[in-house]
Amino acid sequence: MSELEGIFNPKSVALIGATETEGKVGQSVMKNLMKFKEHGGKLFPVNRKYNEIYGIKCYNSILNIEDAIDLVILAIPAEYTVDAMEECGKKGIKSAIIITAGFSESDNKDLELKLKNVIDKYKIRTIGPNCLGVINLYSNLNASFSKEFSKIGNIAFISQSGAILTALLDIAEYSNLGFSKIVSMGNKIDIQEDEILRYLENDPNTKVIALYIEGLKDGKFISAAKRISRKKPVIVLKSGRSKEGAKAVSSHTGSLAGNSEVYNAAFKKSRVFNVEGFEDLVNLLKIFSVQPRMKSNRIAVVTNAGGFGVLAADSVDKYGLELAKFSKETVLELKKYLPETSKISNPLDLIGDADVERYRHAFELIEKDKNIDGLLVILTPQGMTDSLGVSRELVKLKNYMICKNEKMPIVASFVGGGSVMESRSYLQEKGIPAFICPELAVKALACLYRQSILRDKYDSPEYLNKIRKEVSSVKKDNHVLIKELLENPNESNSKEFLKLNGFNIPKKFVAKSVEEAETYAKSLGKVVMKVVSSNIPHKSDAGCVIINPANIKEAFETIIKNGEKYLSEKNVDGIIDGVLVEEYILGKEIIIGAKRDPVFGPVVMTGLGGIFVEVLKDVSFGISPITEEYAEEIIKSLKSYKILEGVRGEKRSDINYLKELMVRVGVLMEVYNEILEIDINPAFIKEEGHGGIVGDALIVIQNKLK
Structure with missing residues (x-):
């Protein structure tokens, strides 16, 4: 039996804070619970001030109720909730809905932490605090202070906002929307959206699920939503899509992967319908709740x-x-x-x-x-x-x-x-x-x-697991070398690290002097020269990249001079390890990157390089793990995808190579927890069947390697 049965299908409910006083939350909840009692449920009001409420015996403490309690609802001032939940724990209650506000949403984080400690101590599965409550129309349970709602149907709605929830309920009658279960999440101190999705997966009364989300606390939502979306459509309305909260970091990926882009990628991987506004949410509920499956387009x-x-x-x-x-x-x-x-x-x-x-x-x-x-x-x-x-x-x-x-x-x-x-x-x-x-x-x-x-859409893990096995084996067999490379992840070392892990890199040398640079350039022919320093992440901006230099000596001296100037102006206590002399590569420029998101973990990004990323920002994101099929979906979502396919007589690019890069970068982020960001910009992709090569690479690691 699911741990959430006590929330959705209790046989007995206690309301702490019950009252008959008009305008009080405890009174609204009490009135709504009367229908539950009328249909055979046991209802126990708790309030020290009363002997009875609406003709029902009232208790001065939850501990004085002799019967077992399946669900407790708290509608009391925030300062009393910790002690009340402690008593619920002693009573053996395992399910709770805390309607009370006044916690982290009011900057009272310490009180919320104390409350969570009690909940965790007694393993009480809890919805809230700061929520509207829970409604299960099929068990006549309205454990909320929402108005009575009687339209039974097949929609489950999970909302982080009470106002959005009540607005949908109000419009439901006009749109002929009927509900099975309604959940107001509030501050989500315990139960998260993914657990409710798993509960609803096999709920016979639920055909379609809708969520209003302001933020998720972890990435478990993806697997839960992806699993249930094969059976039932899941519709998500996410607020806070602006980039105001996005923090730019060292790599292109970090600066491009704002809050909105990462959430969009997560929802795409989840196979949910990521709607743009409330109207779209209502429209999809209208069609999914009453219409059959569509056989073709x-x-x-x-x-x-x-x-x-x-x-x-x-x-x-x-x-x-x-x-x-x-x-x-x-x-x-x-x-x-x-x-x-x-x-x-x-x-x-x-x-x-x-x-x-x-x-x-x-x-x-x-x-x-x-x-x-x-x-x-x-x-x-x-x-x-x-x-x-x-x-x-x-x-x-x-x-x-x-x-x-x-x-x-x-x-x-x-x-x-x-x-x-x-x-x-x-x-x-x-x-x-x-x-x-x-x-x-x-x-x-x-x-x-x-x-x-x-x-009917499934990802195949075979290729992903093959790459995982390769990368894990490389890490095991080259532990000392990899530690050295990542301790100083300049471009040369970053490329050596990538080469160990199956990436093609150009022929290259690190010159410590003009004489070495001239010797290396002579052996390579047409070259690119760059500063080698893990403290100068964007070498072009610092004037430390020279393509096909006419004079190797002048190029070497210019790069060193500009590099030292950059470190001085930025007040960076860094070192220059030399100048990279590398063979000149031609091909269509692409960008591959990855960063760690605090909610979803590794995020992989790709797009065409040059103007497409700098100006048009035509990039697409995916949440690791990246399978071969998933990589193809991400690539095809690019506006510039047709360029990769070949236009105006150009040959088709090696898209399979690009897919392989995405899978490998995702696996590196899985296997190496110390890597914060990977930026391959550009990689040069050749025509179909001819692969490609890494042109530039940046790896950002944590201060201390694990």
Whole structure:
């Protein structure tokens, strides 16, 4: 049995802070719990001031209740919660909801720490503090101070904000949204989102899960969400997407990987629907809660307004759906019912004078067409169009398909105001999502189709595990050398470290004098010269990189001079180990990087180099571990991906090499905890089948190696 059963399905509940005083939280919670009592649950009010509340015996201490208590709810001032939870622990209670505010959210972190110590001491699974509470509509439990909510359905909503939660509950009736479980997380002193997701995975009453998240405390969310998303869609609305809280660090990856980018990468890996706003959240709940799985991306659009049909077609292309090609039989039959001015194509324009019969005939023919796996019906107010009549015909179509055990998603966009309001409400009531504009309807259908794809998508760990084995073996066999290299991770040593771990690097030498530099350059031909110092991370900015120098002596002296000037101006107590003389490499520039995120751990980044990263910032992020399939997803999400595929006669780049780099960088971050950042910028990728080579490398380590 799950540890969360006591939270969601208690048989007995005690409310500490119960009262009949209007306006008090304890009174709102007590009134909400009366329904739980009416349906057979045991309810025990606790308050020293009263002998009874609402006719129920009231106890002056939780310890005086003879019965076992499954769940305790605290609605008392913050300063009394620690002692109250201590008594709950002595009583043997294992589940708690702490509604009380006044902890870390009010800078009272010490009190919250004391509270957590008690919770951990007695192993009390706890929601809150500073939360609205928990509602389970299937067990008649409203353990919250929210207003009574009776619309039972299949949506579970988990929210870090009580206000967002109450707003959704208020809009639910209009959108015909029904809920199974509702959880206000508050400060998340104990139970986290991932645990609730695991609980909901096998909950028969929950079909779709939505979360409002301000922040996560660890990366466990990813595995939990990824697992459940194969069975049930998970929708996430994340606030705080700006880069205000992002701290730039030494590497390009660190400066580019802001809070928003890392969370987006985490949600992408989790296979959740990462929506941009509250409207998107509601729209996806509308479609996922009532519509069946979408078999393919082929949809039909039926409209009485050509312009809105075109807008729908634009959205179909934008969101990756396809306008189905009507079968010959469908086309022939449509010609019998449609006026000559109507063009038989998809979108199907029934013309502005379309009546109920014309819509009905179109619905009947589309239902029979095996080329169609989704339907969008658009209607605009016209004098001859009975919008409510059309909506009734659409509901008949839905019910007919259910009777035949044929499941096809159906959505509507009745565009207008008061004249179509009743029709939209009727459709919502009967389980057909109605959107205010076609673009939103198409976007929702596209998400429905994406969920169908995600259910069957799996990553293969074979290649990842192969690289893990290689890197672990290298670490074991070269422990002393690797320690030396990472103690002074200048570019030369960083590249030697990468070479040990399977990366291709250029031919290179470290020159300590002009004479050595001239000798090395002569043996290599065309060269690049750079300062060698772990204290100068961005060598170009310091004037310490010279490509194909005409005079090796002048180049050597310039690099040393500029390096010393940089250290002096930056007041850095560092050393210059020499000048790197390296063969000149050609190829398409890419960037690969990694950093450690405090929540999700190693984050790997890639993108095309040059202007794409410096100006356009066209980079994409992934959360380690990086499998081969996951690496491909990350690469394909780049706006510049088509350049890698080859454009205007260029040959396709070796994308497999790029995938290998991403996997290897992710594994290095796993195996070497002392590495904080890796920045390979650029790496040069050659044409398909010819691999590539590391052009520049920066490794940032902790002050002390582990």
